[in-house]
Amino acid sequence: MTDKNLVPLPNSERRGTRLSKIERRQRYLAERRQAPTPVDTTDVDEVDNLPQPASENPVQTFVLPPRVQLDQRTSPFAWFSRWTFILFVAVPVICVALFYAFAASPQYATESKFAVRGSSDSSGAMDSAGLFMASGGGAGTEIADSFIVQEYILSRAMVQALVNEANFLEVYSRPSADPYYRLDPSLPIEGLVAYWNMMAAVDYDLETGILTLTIRAFRPSDAEAITRKVIEKAENLVNDISLRAREDSVRSAQREVDIAETRYADARKAVASYRGTTQEISPEKTAEARQTVVSKLESDVANMESLLTSLRSTMSENSPRVVYVRNQIEAMQRQIDAERRRVAVGEEGQDESVLTERLSLYEELVAEREFALNQYQSSYETLEAARVDALKQQRYLTVFVRGDAPEEATYPQAMRWTAIVAVTSFLIWGFIILVSAVIRDRAA
Numbered sequence: 001m002t003d004k005n006l007v008p009l010p011n012s013e014r015r016g017t018r019l020s021k022i023e024r025r026q027r028y029l030a031e032r033r034q035a036p037t038p039v040d041t042t043d044v045d046e047v048d049n050l051p052q053p054a055s056e057n058p059v060q061t062f063v064l065p066p067r068v069q070l071d072q073r074t075s076p077f078a079w080f081s082r083w084t085f086i087l088f089v090a091v092p093v094i095c096v097a098l099f100y101a102f103a104a105s106p107q108y109a110t111e112s113k114f115a116v117r118g119s120s121d122s123s124g125a126m127d128s129a130g131l132f133m134a135s136g137g138g139a140g141t142e143i144a145d146s147f148i149v150q151e152y153i154l155s156r157a158m159v160q161a162l163v164n165e166a167n168f169l170e171v172y173s174r175p176s177a178d179p180y181y182r183l184d185p186s187l188p189i190e191g192l193v194a195y196w197n198m199m200a201a202v203d204y205d206l207e208t209g210i211l212t213l214t215i216r217a218f219r220p221s222d223a224e225a226i227t228r229k230v231i232e233k234a235e236n237l238v239n240d241i242s243l244r245a246r247e248d249s250v251r252s253a254q255r256e257v258d259i260a261e262t263r264y265a266d267a268r269k270a271v272a273s274y275r276g277t278t279q280e281i282s283p284e285k286t287a288e289a290r291q292t293v294v295s296k297l298e299s300d301v302a303n304m305e306s307l308l309t310s311l312r313s314t315m316s317e318n319s320p321r322v323v324y325v326r327n328q329i330e331a332m333q334r335q336i337d338a339e340r341r342r343v344a345v346g347e348e349g350q351d352e353s354v355l356t357e358r359l360s361l362y363e364e365l366v367a368e369r370e371f372a373l374n375q376y377q378s379s380y381e382t383l384e385a386a387r388v389d390a391l392k393q394q395r396y397l398t399v400f401v402r403g404d405a406p407e408e409a410t411y412p413q414a415m416r417w418t419a420i421v422a423v424t425s426f427l428i429w430g431f432i433i434l435v436s437a438v439i440r441d442r443a444a
Contacts, residue, residue: 077440081433088429089422096421100414105178107411108220110227110403112213116145116238117398145241145395146211149234150202153213156189158233159196166229168192171222172199181218181412200230213403220405227403235397242395250390253383260376267369274365283359294336301332 118141152158162168172183172195183195203212213230217223308325315322 077436080436084432085429088432089425092425093418093422097414097418099178099180100412100418103178103180104412104414105176105181105218106409107181107216107218108223108406108408109214109216109410110223110406111401112215112227112231112399112403113210113401114213114231114234114397114399115208115210116142116149116395118142118395142209142395143206145238146204146209148241149237149397150204150211152237153202153230153234154193154197154200156193158230159189159192161233162196162226162229163192166226168196168226171217171219171226174218177218215403216411220407224403224405231397231399231402235399238395238397245394246386246390249386250383253379253386256379257376257383260372260379264369264372264376267365267372271362271365271369274362278358280358283362297332297336301329301336304329304332 159168169183169185173185174182177183184191187195199216201214203214204210205212213227215223215227215230217226304325308322308329311319311322311325317323
């Protein structure tokens with residue numbers, strides 16, 4: 001304790017202070033000894049009931065510093081907290097509660113469930129790997145189509161279709177609806193889309209592939225009519241997507257057939273042009289004919305050599321018969337060599353290519369023609385398969401829960417929204433008080 005905390009208190013501020021019982025007794029006895037007149041004996045215990053004499057000098061008493069002394073008056077920060085609580089919490093919650101209790105119109109909601117499915121083809125056998133790839137690809141397409149349907153239901157195109165075919169403006173702008181949820185028919189298309197997104201919701205379950213459609217209206221019959229029209233437009237969208245996919249498949253297959261047919265025609269023309277240029281049907285046939293001639297000559301040479309050997313055993317080398325056979329063998333050998341050279345080496349002054357070159361070029365042309373023919377046959381089979389698939393509906397919308405007219409209003413969920421407004425307002429008020437307290441401490 002320091003001298004700074006010893007503050008003299010005036011008599012007006014010491015009304016609540018009391019001396020201890022011993023001090024008051026000692027002070028009373030001292031005054032009685034100094035008194036000139038006798039005093040009646042009185043019980044010392046009754047001293048506590050006597051009035052306390054006033055002291056000329058102020059008593060040094062320990063009190064709190066002035067900054068910490070409690071003030072009975074309400075501080076400005078407390079008044080600020082109270083009024084901001086009333087303004088940001090109490091007033092909004094009361095207004096919302098009164099609105100939902102007395103002004104909000106009942107809303108009837110329909111709930112529909114449907115899914116996008118694809119046709120399964122089990123006509124042909126398929127191994128496990130092919131089945132896995134087919135199922136995976138089909139599932140991916142169905143998921144993509146489901147997201148397309150979800151976005152389409154909440155899109156501008158759906159709103160325009162409802163305005164034109166389902167009296168959208170009249171249904172949601174009825175005079176019986178409350179001012180907050182009533183539609184203003186003069187809104188632009190963007191405003192109508194925002195209002196439709198408030199009154200309709202589409203949830204997609206990725207695990208099951210089921211779409212859940214919830215539509216609200218101020219009458220049960222209106223909610224049912226809007227739901228039926230939305231499902232009808234969604235089915236038309238899925239059918240259009242399937243039709244475009246089938247048409248694209250057939251168109252692509254037909255384009256491949258046209259390309260293969262053109263290639264096959266060019267290959268046939270190239271073979272015909274070669275035959276007209278070389279004046280031979282097939283170099284292969286020519287090569288076979290020349291090979292036959294060479295084989296025949298080699299056979300004759302072998303026979304003549306056998307005859308020459310037999311003649312030499314009985315005749316001399318200079319005999320006419322031996323000389324004749326030997327000359328025949330030499331002539332046949334020269335003819336064989338000439339035939340072989342004609343196949344690989346062209347003659348002097350000959351413009352056309354040799355047989356080996358013509359045969360190589362012809363084989364390339366024939367190979368191109370056969371490849372083009374196989375491609376044409378394969379593409380034609382693909383076209384026929386695409387046409388068969390085009391006759392079947394590849395994608396369709398399966399509706400297994402249709403939104404019938406409800407019997408009880410389930411919206412606008414007064415308790416839920418009142419609680420949301422209360423919690424939100426309290427958080428805003430708490431943030432304002434926190435910031436104000438920080439500012440006050442900084443200023444102090």
